[in-house]
Amino acid sequence: MKKIIRMGCALGLALGIAAWGGPEGIAEDVPPVRLSDGRLQLTPPADWTPKKPKFAGIVDYEFSVAAVEGEPGPARVIIGGAGGGLEANQRRWLAQYRQPDGARSEDRAKIQKKTLADCTVHLLDVAGTYQAPPFDPGGGGPRENYRLLAAVIDAGKLGSYYVKFYGPAPTIARQEGAFHAMIKSLHKKE
Numbered sequence: 001m002k003k004i005i006r007m008g009c010a011l012g013l014a015l016g017i018a019a020w021g022g023p024e025g026i027a028e029d030v031p032p033v034r035l036s037d038g039r040l041q042l043t044p045p046a047d048w049t050p051k052k053p054k055f056a057g058i059v060d061y062e063f064s065v066a067a068v069e070g071e072p073g074p075a076r077v078i079i080g081g082a083g084g085g086l087e088a089n090q091r092r093w094l095a096q097y098r099q100p101d102g103a104r105s106e107d108r109a110k111i112q113k114k115t116l117a118d119c120t121v122h123l124l125d126v127a128g129t130y131q132a133p134p135f136d137p138g139g140g141g142p143r144e145n146y147r148l149l150a151a152v153i154d155a156g157k158l159g160s161y162y163v164k165f166y167g168p169a170p171t172i173a174r175q176e177g178a179f180h181a182m183i184k185s186l187h188k189k190e
Contacts, residue, residue, distance in 0.1 A: 033061050036158040043185040045178040068170040075167025082160040097128035116186045120154040147172040149179050
């Protein structure tokens with residue numbers, strides 16, 4: 001009987017470790033996001049559900065991230081080529097968020113610059129009322145208490161790419177570590 005209990009505990013521990021996905025919540029067996037013909041790769045979290053991109057040609061990869069209980073719907077992750085330049089993209093994304101006190105989103109956003117895998121990565125974090133464009137898959141109109149985590153990856157000759165993670169702020173907060181772990185997983189594949 002003790003042997004069965006020990007085996008059950010060992011199996012439970014092994015399943016727990018497998019579900020956790022290793023360091024930073026990244027699973028070893030999840031197919032990577034391949035950018036620049038596979039020469040740049042990111043590993044998405046195991047609990048993000050891959051979806052067929054709604055805007056093929058603009059969006060290369062799309063994921064749905066389960067909502068925190070009580071939130072109206074899942075968060076969305078989209079990844080693709082970053083045309084138009086860093087400043088133009090950041091300006092457009094910030095313009096999609098309104099602050100409850102009327103302040104400028106540019107003044108509230110957190111913007112950082114890092115180097116990962118010999119690439120310059122620009123990170124943006126902003127929250128507020130999301131002004132969804134009419135073509136947004138969730139429908140147009142304002143959505144209160146939303147948040148955006150975004151990264152623009154400048155890989156020089158390999159191109160520029162964006163990763164946008166947006167949705168209800170509590171869902172984004174719960175998955176913030178997983179988002180940053182995916183960005184930190186950036187590596188070049190020769």
